[in-house]
Amino acid sequence: MFEQFLALIRKYEIIAIYRHVNSDFDALGSQYGLGQLIFDNFPEKKIVYMGASNPDLMSKMGIDFEQAVIENPSCTLGIALDTANLARLDGDNFEKLAATVKIDHHVVVESYAGLNIEFPEASSTSELIGEFYCACQKTLFLSKQAASWLYFGMVGDTNRFMYEATSTRTFEIAKVLLAAGIDKKAIYQAMYTRPKQELDILTFIYTHYQYRDGLAYYILSDEDLQHLGITRERGSDFVNTLANVAEFQVWMAVTENRAMHNWRVSLRSSGVPVQPIAVKYHGGGHCQASGATVSDLNELEALIQDLIEAIKEENKHASC
Amino acid sequence: MFEQFLALIRKYEIIAIYRHVNSDFDALGSQYGLGQLIFDNFPEKKIVYMGASNPDLMSKMGIDFEQAVIENPSCTLGIALDTANLARLDGDNFEKLAATVKIDHHVVVESYAGLNIEFPEASSTSELIGEFYCACQKTLFLSKQAASWLYFGMVGDTNRFMYEATSTRTFEIAKVLLAAGIDKKAIYQAMYTRPKQELDILTFIYTHYQYRDGLAYYILSDEDLQHLGITRERGSDFVNTLANVAEFQVWMAVTENRAMHNWRVSLRSSGVPVQPIAVKYHGGGHCQASGATVSDLNELEALIQDLIEAIKEENKHASC
Known part of the structure; x- marks a missing residue:
């Protein structure tokens, strides 16, 4: 299924990445992690990040928010991340796009895309993007930046490897992300530092x-x-x-x-x-x-x- | 070095396992994890757990404390875990034993045993026992109980994969312990549940x-x-x-x-x-x-x- 996904990425010039409303670490981590992974490996493609701004989390994650518009839906691949049903998708036009993919770790309620990559047993959607990288490791390069965003997402959704969904695969992907040279200390600091007011x-x-x-x-x-x-x-x-x-x-x-x-x-x-x-x-x-x-x-x-x-x-x- | 360690385990009938005074999750986790690993694979050997009782942690970890005595020092292999210098070892007679091994992840200040397995870059001594198992995986079996105690130790010394020493090897060993069927939820509950008084x-x-x-x-x-x-x-x-x-x-x-x-x-x-x-x-x-x-x-x-x-x-x- 990941090979099919990679083929779609290769095929389209413009790739719009969506996630759910009220974004959290995993929604943003998988969105920007995947976007960066695609950008690092296919720099000629245009990546469009969909959804509303989340100044608090985005500043912690070092994400520059830019209002995104899809100019040519009929030439665009749409990827919906971490979103169980279409109604929770943040951003318009998903159904009008040339091709669509859903990648999610929630219980399956609606398989709304052309290609549906659904693993409810995964700890997070960021873990699934890590799986995608592992499956295509021979042809893809994982940068420190992409790995960092995916790590934010995995730690966010597992409460730092505590929740039940943390599996041997979660630890395997964590290992792969760490090997990409991420600054674990900086990530934890960004996630856990609180103002005195708290x-x-x-x-x-x-x-x-x-x-x-x-x-x-x-x-x-x-x-x-x-x-x-x-x-x-x-x-x-x-x-x-x-x-x-x-x-x-x-x-x-x-x-x-x-x-x-x-x-x-x-x-x-x-x-x-x-x-x-x-x-x-x-x-x-x-x-x-x-x-x-x-x-x-x-x-x-x-x-x-x-x-x-x-x-x-x-x-x-x-x-x- | 781990093969040499395994050869010593095979050689002696009685094996006394020590750790440092004021025991913590890693000291006890590595001690009882290694003891269980040896017991599971060499049930004919007598394992002696050295050191004072720690009712609070031992009850959380499900350890039955028994006052230990070394009856025949000249037939006994001594293993000191998680203890940087001899003065901090909890228990007598270490220097009188037939053979001695030190396994530790602290900065090396004193290599006081016959065989010294010292890896200051490891997250915990429990991780090192996990490394020992991995190195001898073809001949050793890792039970759920041994893996559980090692997981207690790794989580304790890394503050659940947060501290800097958490490495790709830490995640690799965590994966191996999880694969042994440990009940992660029960371990976290035991470690984190606090009385209302707190x-x-x-x-x-x-x-x-x-x-x-x-x-x-x-x-x-x-x-x-x-x-x-x-x-x-x-x-x-x-x-x-x-x-x-x-x-x-x-x-x-x-x-x-x-x-x-x-x-x-x-x-x-x-x-x-x-x-x-x-x-x-x-x-x-x-x-x-x-x-x-x-x-x-x-x-x-x-x-x-x-x-x-x-x-x-x-x-x-x-x-x-």
């Missing part, structure tokens, strides 16, 4: 979090968010400051959206299935990581009661 | 830490330590809760030892050389990670002034 947020969470019967959570009201100088989305990002605690079977972040008159809930669990409860409260997600929305603090209390019930249920089974 | 310590540090001119630090008096229910050593362990902050060029933990009438200082830096200052205050260590001792808070203030000077000096050079 400690104020941690302080707030650790001094205000609440704990009941296996459930730990923090609430950031609109006022708290303003006081801390962060967005609601950023407020939820800290949910895992309550992770890895023996007593906490479920942990969550609750952030207010005053404009929408509701509260966003980010749920995490070490085993208790939280997804059914998220569905009950206008949300969903994975078994142990879900999101939900409640309209007020009364509804939040109902959700909390449901979670405590689910924890009790889980513990009943565990002790059988 | 959040009280974090809360204390984040609400009490002080910041001056690039230097961040927290002080735990004897009273604070008692209040938090932790030892002085444990109090220093949290120094890296102040790591990875853009504004902090040096960060440190200061813990009181009332019985000794002094304060222990743990110093870390993102670039400023702190070792010379540690030496000035009865300590030493690495360029960016050192320890020191001050007799009172006045001397601490002098140390703080020296650190702020060192930060200024560093920034002067950096801006040239």
